[in-house]
Amino acid sequence: xxxxxxxxxxxxxxxxxxxxxxxxxxxxxxxxxxxxxxxxxxxxxxxxxxxxxxxxxxxxxxxxxxxxxxxxxxxxxxxxxxxxxxxxxxxxxxxxxxxxxxxxxxxxxxxxxxxxxxxxxxxxxxxxxxxxxxxxxxxxxxxxxxxxxxxxxxxxxxxxxxxxxxxxxxxxxxxxxxxxxxxxxxxxxxxxxxxxxxxxxxxxxxxxxxxxxxxxxxxxxxxxxxxxxxxxxxxxxxxxxxxxxxxxxxxxxxxxxxxxxxxxxxxxxxxxxxxxxxxxxxxxxxxxxxxxxxxxxxxxxxxxxxxxxxxxxxxxxxxxxxxxxxxxxxxxxxxxxxxxxxxxxxxxx
Numbered sequence: 216x217x218x219x220x221x222x223x224x225x226x227x228x229x230x231x232x233x234x235x236x237x238x239x240x241x242x243x244x245x246x247x248x249x250x251x252x253x254x255x256x257x258x259x260x261x262x263x264x265x266x267x268x269x270x271x272x273x274x275x276x277x278x279x280x281x282x283x284x285x286x287x288x289x290x291x292x293x294x295x296x297x298x299x300x301x302x303x304x305x306x307x308x309x310x311x312x313x314x315x316x317x318x319x320x321x322x323x324x325x326x327x328x329x330x331x332x333x334x335x336x337x338x339x340x341x342x343x344x345x346x347x348x349x350x351x352x353x354x355x356x357x358x359x360x361x362x363x364x365x366x367x368x369x370x371x372x373x374x375x376x377x378x379x380x381x382x383x384x385x386x387x388x389x390x391x392x393x394x395x396x397x398x399x400x401x402x403x404x405x406x407x408x409x410x411x412x413x414x415x416x417x418x419x420x421x422x423x424x425x426x427x428x429x430x431x432x433x434x435x436x437x438x439x440x441x442x443x444x445x446x447x448x449x450x451x452x453x454x455x456x457x458x459x460x461x462x463x464x465x466x467x468x469x470x471x472x473x474x475x476x477x478x479x480x481x482x483x484x485x486x487x488x489x490x491x492x493x494x495x496x497x498x499x500x501x502x503x504x505x506x507x508x509x510x511x512x513x514x515x516x517x518x519x520x521x522x523x524x525x526x527x528x529x530x531x532x533x534x535x536x537x538x539x540x541x542x543x544x545x546x547x548x549x550x551x552x553x554x555x556x557x558x559x560x561x562x563x564x
Contacts, residue, residue: 261519262321263293265511268311270303270326270352275484275564276503277326280351283504284324287511290533296320305329309336316340322514324507325359326351334358346517350510351503360517360524361544363510365501366551368400371454372407374499374551375479376416379450382476382496386418387449390441392462392479394429394455404454422448427458434461442471453479459498463489483554483562490559499551503564506548509535513546 267284269277281297288295298315300307305328313336315323323345327333330353337347337358350363379389391408393401405424412419422445427434434457442448453459459479463486466472472494481498489495509532516522516530528540538546554562 261515262319263288263291263515263518264296264320265293265322265324265514265518266296266298266315266320267507267510268308268315268323268325269297269299270328271307272297272299272301276482279562279564280326280503280507280510283507284511285507286504287508287515287533291512291515293321293511293515303328305332308333312336312340316343316345319343320345321518322346322348324348324350324510324514325354327354328352330354346514348510348514348517350506356543359544361513361540361546363506363513364545364547365503365506366549367547368403369407370550371480371499372404373411374553375404375452375454376408376411378478378497378499378553379452379476380416380419382478383419383449385416388420388422388445388447389450389452390422390445390448391424392434392437392441392451392453392455392458393424393426394458396426398429398455401454408452427453427455427461429455429457431457431461434458435465438462438465442469442475448475450476450478453477455479456481456485459495460485460489463494467492467494480551481554482564483559484564486554487559490554490556497553497555499553501548502552505535505552508533509538509546509548513538 265288267281269281285295298311308325308328312323312333316339323340325347327349334355337354341347347359348361348363349359351365353362391405393405409421412421423441425437425441427437438451438461441451451462453462459477459481462477466475466477467489477495478498480500482500486495486498512532513530517524522528522530522540524540524544526540526542529537532538540546
């Protein structure tokens, strides 16, 4: 099974946190105060009042990541708050940034709806002494202190090749069902997957890459066409959440169920039924609870002056261990997380 030591080491604790987090109703109210310095908790003189600002409220993905942030903040004795717009428009986060700065929070953790639209507001907050950490979706580097990156293109590509290789015995024909032909991230992943196949999997043949345009019916039809065109096809990789769900839906009611492997990038809620009925063995994404947890600890390290965001800085992130700041103020969470029948029931996003 494709997995990694750190993922194994912390999986149990993460699953518990997610289960608890899913039961909480996150209201956007501070857990222990209004974000002022008097509510800094056990951090001494440090203002450990930290506000999470997701792209929008009511999004299960961000409910999960913010629950991870709240868990971390409770661990180190800070004050957690969650605020945000109902719609993820480019400028909808500006007023929340301004309000948090006026309230005197110590840190803002933001998933940006736009890389530029909120920069002025973030820099005003930074001028007021607020540490700004982005996660999941970055701004321009000039308007934040750190970016917590969920996974690298190399890590995403390798995880998908590792998974399909294991599922087909490292030999046979495979195909890729991508999003649109001009999707920059998809094309980068596919190019890296091709390199990984050439370098380390000589007995796997990539016969074709097709494009479902991130449309459910188109992706469904492309899956059917692949299986008709290549009767010896042993596996499909779909590095898009729309594509993998559509392909799974086709396979689950066809003669190919259990005969053709499917993996890629998906969310637990959309893939649960296909894992539970045996259509899909395993797929990958990143663990949003760990992403929020790491972002909170990184913000703490900035507030306390343990790090400044310079390349080479390092800090401790609780149960996740030590992390180092890379180029351009980027901290990498790690390899993508693998979801399978043993753990998919512990996630709700």
